[in-house]
Each structure stands twice: as structure tokens, then as C-alpha cells.
Amino acid sequence: MTKKIAVIDYGFGNIKSVLNALHYCNAEAYVIDSPSKISNFGGAILPGVGAFGPAADFLKSKGFDKAISNYVNSGKMLYGICLGFQLFFTKGYENGEYEGLNLIPGEVRKFELEDKTLKFPHMGWNNIEIIDSMYPKKMFESINNKETFYFVHSYYGMPKDLSQSSSFCNYGIKFCSSIAYKNIWGSQFHPEKSGEKGLRILSNFINEANK
Amino acid sequence: MLGIRVIPCLDVTNGRVVKGTNFVNLKDAGDPVEVAKQYNSDGADEIVFLDITATHEGRNTTVDLVRRTAEKVFIPLTVGGGIRTLEDIRNLLNAGADKVSLNSSAVKNPSIIKEASDKFGIQCIVVAIDAKKTRENKWNVFVHGGRIDTGLDAILWAKKAVEFGAGEILLTSMDKDGTxxxxxxxxxxxxxxxxxxxxxxxxxxxKVEHFSKAYEYGASAVLVASLFHYKELTIKEVKEHLMSQNIPVRQIHSA
Structure with a gap:
């Protein structure tokens, strides 16, 4: 059986790498640019790079917010990458205050650190501390704790309920590097750019979505 | 800990690697895709393609090359060389590049940095600076492969690039290059x-000590070309040295 995954294209960032990675993991990836089509899939990915506010506004103006919310409520698997992950939260404070999709109660804030020697964006490979509980174990199946992944961001999301996190990372402060809560997964790092281990997470997602 | 990135740089033209590489185990050591794959499994943290093609037709082969590489190599890919317009940038990003590196075109028209980072995000805009020492603690920005002195002060230009929205700086010393x-x-x-x-x-x-020094003096990443191509050093040797100095790196997975 071919494993189908939808990749939501809403004009924020380059989806090519995500498609390539899904193909490499033997999934059939479909680019979805209209909200009504999401319900045809058991797994969907919300990618994205750029600023929180314009992306959130655009998703809402196209009706993606409701479609994604219905999709998640039906129990189907959703994965957000980078900005896509940040959009899952209630609010983002990038150049103002914006409402996100509110799938995960919490906020997205800029790194404000005492240590001025740290460079921003937080760019490169950093290791993560994986939470040892049921949902994170599914996301990180066959991946060792302290594994490194590729990050590039200046803002970070933090869920109100920390048990919705699946990993934490340190860069001046400890922040939430990924979430796994029921059928909602997301990561601040880029699984599609994190070599073999990143591809492993995408494979785990593809398998979970096609169960 | 955030690791220092070790980045091999391949000079390409018309879809081929320019300097001969020393990968005896590759079917085609002149194919940048094959070489990038090899570096990926050797533990590279990113790959840079520097396009030295002069003609417009040749540039299309670079877009195709990026497309083919991005299908096989799942670490960040940066492309530099001869990028002039937003259209050039869009084509490369759509083909699967993660970042583009702007050099002469940014010096000539700094607003391209702003336009590009507004449109595509600062994370994908690298500004490359070729600097040459003019006197004690003073470096000027050179363009066109180091042939033309712009008269710009490298430090001031770097600060200006950041104001315009650069996400990263690729800093080449013209004095040290090749030495x-x-x-x-x-x-x-x-x-x-x-x-x-x-x-x-x-x-x-x-040699390996140069990499730990670079970290000590503020480098977030190190770019390496012929040293890796001719196997004078391997990525593994560099990373082992860095680890021995307690400098964080992404560890190499055995394939």
C-alpha cells in the first residue's frame, strides 16, 4: 500500500525539501493548496519559514485554520515544521501579537538572552533531550536521546502544559524543541534537513499516519 | 550544545565539479551530486556549491544540479556565485537550496539583501564577504574574485549587511586563502x-588546529574546499580534533 501524506502549501517557505524527504521515505507526497482537500489524507505536514503574523493571517484568510482544526479533531496525524510548528500555539509575538491556530495552548517568543555572545538565528546542529513518555516515544522511535538535529530560528514555542513537549533543547535557555501530543507532532528543528535521524522521524510519522 | 558546523565547499561550473576531487570510490568524482552524497555520509554539516559559471545557459545547469542534489542529500545546501536577482534566488530555493550566498551583487546593490530576506526569510540569506587586509586592523571588501577593491571597510559592510537582513556571513580572507x-x-x-x-x-x-582556533575566535562554522577534496584532511579528523578540545560538534554517524 502506498503511504500518502499531504504537504500544506500556503506560500510560506519552500516545500521542496519536505517533498523530497517524504519521497525518499517512500511516501507519496501531495501538495495541498486548498483546505477542503486535507480531509482526504491520514497524515498532513504544515511546513513553513518566515514570520508568524503574516503566515497565521494567511492561513485564516484561506480557511485553513478551521480545516486543520477539524482535521485534528478527527484524530488524523499532523506534523508542523519550524514556522508550521510555531503556528500550532495560541499566540506569537513576532513583530506584534498574533493569534495562532491554538492547537497547543502556549506562546511563541523571541530569545531574549543575557549572554550577548550567542548568535542569532540559532542556526546549526544542536542536541535534544527526549522526554520518556508514550507520545514522544512514537515520534522518536529508533532515535537515541541527545541526538542532534538542524535548527534555524530566532523564536521558540513553549506549551503551557509541558507534558505536551516531546523534547527540549538548550541555547542560552531551555526551550521546547518538539511536541508530540496525541495526533499532533511538531518540531522546531527541520527533520527534512537533519540527515538520517530526521528522515527517521518522518518515517515514524508516515507509519503512524497510515496505521 | 550548538555544534560548530564543518562545511565542504564545491566549486561547480556547467553542472560539474571544477577542481578534481580525490574520491576514488565514486563512480563519477566530477559529479557534484555524488561528491555531496559522499560528504554527507562522511559527516558534513552542510554543503556549499559555489557556482563559477560565467554564462546564463550554464546557470540553468546549476539549478538542475541543486534539484538533483536536494533529492538525495538531506542536510542544508547553500548556493553562491553570480546570484543577481530575486528571480535567481527564487529559482534556487524552489529547486531545493536552503540558503543563497550573495557577494558582488549585494555590494553593488545592498537593497537586494533586504528585498530577499523580506521575501524569503533572513535564514536563507547569506552575505559573502571577501576581505583583504589594507593595514593594521583594517580590511577592505573585494569583489569579482578578489580582483577589485571596493574601498568598503569589511567591518562596516558586515554591520550594514546585518541591518539589511543578512542571516549569516561567509567571511573569506583573501590574504589567507590557499595558504x-x-x-x-x-x-x-x-x-x-x-x-x-x-x-x-x-x-x-x-591543519586540524586551525579549526579549533577559528571556533575560539568566534566562528560558528568553517568552510573547507581543497583540503577535503584532496583528502589532506577528512571531516572525521577535523571533528575528532574539535571534540578533543571540548568544542561541540555534531557527531558522525557510521552509515
Missing amino acids: KDGYDLELLKAISSSVGIPVIASGGAG
Whole structure:
């Protein structure tokens, strides 16, 4: 059986790498640019790079917010990458205050650190501390704790309920590097750019979505 | 801990690697896709393609090359060389590049940095600076492969690039490039301490100690070309040295 995954294209960032990675993991990836089509899939990915506010506004103006919310409520698997992950939260404070999709109660804030020697964006490979509980174990199946992944961001999301996190990372402060809560997964790092281990997470997602 | 990135750089033209590489185990050592795959499994943290093609037709082969590489290599890919317009940038990003590196075109027209980072995000805009020492603690920006002195002060230009929206600086010392006697540490420190964004050190690496020095002087990443291509050093040797100095790196997975 071919494993189908939808990749939501809403004009924020380059989806090519995500498609390539899904193909490499033997999934059939479909680019979805209209909200009504999401319900045809058991797994969907919300990618994205750029600023929180314009992306959130655009998703809402196209009706993606409701479609994604219905999709998640039906129990189907959703994965957000980078900005896509940040959009899952209630609010983002990038150049103002914006409402996100509110799938995960919490906020997205800029790194404000005492240590001025740290460079921003937080760019490169950093290791993560994986939470040892049921949902994170599914996301990180066959991946060792302290594994490194590729990050590039200046803002970070933090869920109100920390048990919705699946990993934490340190860069001046400890922040939430990924979430796994029921059928909602997301990561601040880029699984599609994190070599073999990143591809492993995408494979785990593809398998979970096609169960 | 955030690791220092070790980045092999391949000069390409018309879809081929320019300098001969020393990968005897590759079917086609002149194919950048094959070489990038090899570096990926050797533990590279990113790959840079520097396009030295002069003609417009040749450039299309670079877009195709990026497309083919991005289908096989799942680490960040940066493309530099001859990028002039937003259209050039869009084509490369759509083909699967993660970042583009702007050099002469940014000096000539700094607003392209702003337009590009507004449109595509600062994370994908690298500004490459070729700097040459003019006197003590003073470096000028050179363009066109180091042939033309712009008269711009490298530190001021780096700061300006950040204001315009650069996400990273690729800093090449024209004095050290090809010498193998180490990165220009004073230049590196001068630039790195003047900007809040990551700086990639380039030009002059010859032995493993040069990489730990670069880290000490503020490099977030190190760029390496012929040293890796001719197997004078391997990525593994560089990373083992860095780890021995307690410098964080992404560990290499055995394939």
C-alpha cells in the first residue's frame, strides 16, 4: 500500500525539501493548496519559514485554520515544521501579537538572552533531550536521546502544559524543541534537513499516519 | 550544545565539479551530486556549491544540479556565485537550496539583501564577504574574485549587511586563502564580535588546529574546499580534533 501524506502549501517557505524527504521515505507526497482537500489524507505536514503574523493571517484568510482544526479533531496525524510548528500555539509575538491556530495552548517568543555572545538565528546542529513518555516515544522511535538535529530560528514555542513537549533543547535557555501530543507532532528543528535521524522521524510519522 | 558546523565547499561550473576531487570510490568524482552524497555520509554539516559559471545557459545547469542534489542529500545546501536577482534566488530555493550566498551583487546593490530576506526569510540569506587586509586592523571588501577593491571597510559592510537582513556571513580572507597556514583570526574576531549573526570562517585552513582556533575566535562554522577534496584532511579528523578540545560538534554517524 502506498503511504500518502499531504504537504500544506500556503506560500510560506519552500516545500521542496519536505517533498523530497517524504519521497525518499517512500511516501507519496501531495501538495495541498486548498483546505477542503486535507480531509482526504491520514497524515498532513504544515511546513513553513518566515514570520508568524503574516503566515497565521494567511492561513485564516484561506480557511485553513478551521480545516486543520477539524482535521485534528478527527484524530488524523499532523506534523508542523519550524514556522508550521510555531503556528500550532495560541499566540506569537513576532513583530506584534498574533493569534495562532491554538492547537497547543502556549506562546511563541523571541530569545531574549543575557549572554550577548550567542548568535542569532540559532542556526546549526544542536542536541535534544527526549522526554520518556508514550507520545514522544512514537515520534522518536529508533532515535537515541541527545541526538542532534538542524535548527534555524530566532523564536521558540513553549506549551503551557509541558507534558505536551516531546523534547527540549538548550541555547542560552531551555526551550521546547518538539511536541508530540496525541495526533499532533511538531518540531522546531527541520527533520527534512537533519540527515538520517530526521528522515527517521518522518518515517515514524508516515507509519503512524497510515496505521 | 550548538555544534560548530564543518562545511565542504564545491566549486561547480556547467553542472560539474571544477577542481578534481580525490574520491576514488565514486563512480563519477566530477559529479557534484555524488561528491555531496559522499560528504554527507562522511559527516558534513552542510554543503556549499559555489557556482563559477560565467554564462546564463550554464546557470540553468546549476539549478538542475541543486534539484538533483536536494533529492538525495538531506542536510542544508547553500548556493553562491553570480546570484543577481530575486528571480535567481527564487529559482534556487524552489529547486531545493536552503540558503543563497550573495557577494558582488549585494555590494553593488545592498537593497537586494533586504528585498530577499523580506521575501524569503533572513535564514536563507547569506552575505559573502571577501576581505583583504589594507593595514593594521583594517580590511577592505573585494569583489569579482578578489580582483577589485571596493574601498568598503569589511567591518562596516558586515554591520550594514546585518541591518539589511543578512542571516549569516561567509567571511573569506583573501590574504589567507590557499595558504594553508590558518584562518585570519584577527579578521574573524573583528567581524564576529561586530555582528550578532553567525559567521562562517573561510580561507587558509591547513591543519586540524586551525579549526579549533577559528571556533575560539568566534566562528560558528568553517568552510573547507581543497583540503577535503584532496583528502589532506577528512571531516572525521577535523571533528575528532574539535571534540578533543571540548568544542561541540555534531557527531558522525557510521552509515
